[in-house]
Amino acid sequence: MDWAYQASKRLLSNPVDEAISMLFADIGKAADVDRVFMLEYDLHHLRFRNAYEWCRCGVRSFLKELQDTPVTLIAWLHQSLVKGEALMIHDVDNLPRVARSLQIEMLRQNDKSVLCVPVMHDGSLRACLGFDMTRHKRRWRLEEANELSRCAALIATARYGCPAPVGQPLADAAATPAPLIFLLRQSGARGVGLDEILGLRSAQNYTEVWLGDGSVVLDQRPLKIWAGLVPKAGFMRIHRTAIVNLQHVVELDRPPSGVRWDVRLRTLSKPWSVSRAYQQELRQRLGI
Template sequence: MQLSSDLVQPWEFVSRDDRVAASQSGWVFDTAMLLLTRPLDAAIAEILQVIGVDAEADRAWMFEYDADHLRFRNTHEWSRGGVGSFVQDLQHVPVTMIGWLHQRLVLGQAVMVNDIEALPRSAGALRAEFIRQNNKSVLSVPVFHDGKLVACIGFDAVAASRRWSDEIADLFRCADLIAAARYGRSPITSGSEDSQAAYPALIYLRRAHGILGTPLTEIVGLRSSKDYTEVWLVDGAMVLDPRPLTQWLGLIPPGWFVRIHRTAVVNHQFVREVVRRSSGAWQLRLHDYEDHWPVSRAGRVELRAHLGV
């Protein structure tokens, strides 16, 4: 829907009760099914893609607050081909940068910014960030859990200005479902309270449904593949990352990861079996993977130190 500056306000605040009728998008059903059938982070990433495409957005995203609402970070992002990604830039960002937006989200209101240039002076930092991202219009919908603002999901229009209206009712419902799945579980299974208090380290990987922040604790192992790195994950996926293994060695904490070969690094927490062949060769079985990973002579020394074998 194209904007007409004569008819549309530069920004709008929408409460969940303002839009009683839901659209016929099917987003709520799709969100529920994905959350029930997919690993949580993969489900959220796919939800953003499905909704973003259907809403004719150029970028769909989610950010989370820390426990004190002092900082926020982007956790998931989908973008159309050729549209820039900013998820890696927006980490541990002071909430003061989005203060004008935040004060409305806390009230439970969705915020539609239809004209970036018309934002008030009090939103100067937010306006500068929107311009940096080449945004023409932005929709932000709060995510609440137990009566507390915990996150936000939204859309960006980059190619041309766009106004979303009836879709907001569905987005509020989708936000409720995401909140129940992500924050309604115990801290042991979801890490909700801990992750909000002290953000766990994330590595951003481009997967099928956009760029996804992946906790280091979900990386089972890394294998060199020429100039790329195979990243093996706890959910069974393998992502081919454009960074070489040598660069990954500077990203991962040595306390968790062991270099078992010049071409391979593993998270020692996922070592299920150490196989010693009659030839003297060592191999590892990791997590639920059938493949065995070879261990070099040099790798055995570090492996012994971590596993006590």
């Protein structure tokens, strides 16, 4: 098993897009899997698209369908990927309840087992690379995950490591609407911008999403899922039961005793408590 060597040969001797497509065919056949895919994130990690895909003869392609898809669809998977962790799903039927939306999508694709590894560049998650099994269930081996991760590292360098050619215009971010993150309610879903979220509080197996307009939406996913969804650059956990959007912190109360700290969030009348374990990081993040 030396898929990374094959990846190196393809990436060194062909244009990146062509090399990745050829590589997927190589490792798909070598690994005896039914589908090889690469899901690529936007800069906000709020949406993804199926950028590359190889399918065994007779296996349906989903390349054209999974475009500009909200990351909340794969939230359970995303929480591992954003930490740089591979995920070996041996049996899609046995995914936990919190992964229900992901399970529905996998079953729609007739997936029985899935192996997925993160594609990281400069310490940031850029995409994920994976195998699907549709013919039968498969128990993945650690060696397979490790070798696929080596391929992911090579792909990341080839695809994201080179600067844009001189003279190539940069994307006009102002012309692109801010992406939405979707709150999953019992009555449906509501899309909100990240800057609308003041904070998140645990409500047992659910999460209270506090919004700038004064409303509180009860999302049907636990706080640990949201911890992987919101970008760490703007959000911070201040308590095991609470995460805040730092751009909405307007005041930090630190009594002389130093035992209990509170933060006040824009438009909210009641402060939120800061656990001792997060106090030093909060000071650094606020620059005080």
